[in-house]
Amino acid sequence: GDSVTQTEGQVALSEEDFLTIHCNYSASGYPALFWYVQYPGEGPQFLFRASRDKEKGSSRGFEATYDKGTTSFHLRKASVQESDSAVYYCALGGDASSGSWQLIFGSGTQLTVMP
Amino acid sequence: AQTIHQWPVAEIKAVGSPLSLGCTIKGKSSPNLYWYWQATGGTLQQLFYSITVGQVESVVQLNLSASRPKDDQFILSTEKLLLSHSGFYLCAWSLVGWGGNYAEQFFGPGTRLTVL
Numbered sequence: 001g002d003s004v005t006q007t008e009g010q011v012a013l014s015e016e017d018f019l020t021i022h023c024n025y026s027a028s029g030y031p032a033l034f035w036y037v038q039y040p041g042e043g044p045q046f047l048f049r050a051s052r053d054k055e056k057g058s059s060r061g062f063e064a065t066y067d068k069g070t071t072s073f074h075l076r077k078a079s080v081q082e083s084d085s086a087v088y089y090c091a092l093g094g095d096a097s098s099g100s101w102q103l104i105f106g107s108g109t110q111l112t113v114m115p
Numbered sequence: 116a117q118t119i120h121q122w123p124v125a126e127i128k129a130v131g132s133p134l135s136l137g138c139t140i141k142g143k144s145s146p147n148l149y150w151y152w153q154a155t156g157g158t159l160q161q162l163f164y165s166i167t168v169g170q171v172e173s174v175v176q177l178n179l180s181a182s183r184p185k186d187d188q189f190i191l192s193t194e195k196l197l198l199s200h201s202g203f204y205l206c207a208w209s210l211v212g213w214g215g216n217y218a219e220q221f222f223g224p225g226t227r228l229t230v231l
Binding site for chain 2: 031032034036041042043044045046049051089093101102103104105106107108
């Protein structure tokens with residue numbers, strides 16, 4: 001079945017460092033891909049999405065580019081801040097033809113940014 | 116602007132007791148609605164979805180049930196709680212997808228459930 005893999009379970013950076021969180025997916029066709037961020041004790045917040053090959057999504061300084069060739073949607077930010085500390089989830093829209101509207105989430109990456 | 120409210124904020128319940136969690140969405144007509152479960156430190160697992168009043172589909176079996184009695188209300192319940200039901204329950208909404216394309220989902224603040 002469809003799946004999402006986030007390589008890093010935890011990432012620790014200093015302020016102004018460059019961030020990359022890797023997300024790879026397994027699915028047929030062109031599934032919609034999403035990034036969410038979750039702060040402690042809160043529901044996840046939608047960051048952005050992409051639906052087509054080479055489409056770039058971005059929000060709040062974060063960005064990711066849909067790459068069908070490498071089945072990836074890596075999250076990047078040029079300069080992280082302490083306030084970016086949170087858990088980041090990559091998600092995939094499952095088989096839309098099934099009508100289930102199921103979002104499949106990766107295992108999440110805990111980002112900790114030190115001042 | 117649309118708002119999503121979940122109740123209660125937190126619950127502590129005994130094994131074998133019943134449970135009812137609620138979710139209300141305001142400011143959006145006929146949204147798709149979803150229930151998710153998140154174990155402590157874990158990822159999100161979709162439990163149910165609903166595209167219209169009175170119609171709910173199950174994604175995984177966890178001895179839970181869901182209902183949509185009104186367009187803006189989604190209820191999660193069980194008659195007998197298990198220890199494994201502990202976790203964070205999240206309600207979400209989305210616009211209806213089109214042409215096989217997914218719309219992004221927006222999450223509520225969640226309900227923390229502890230089963231003892």
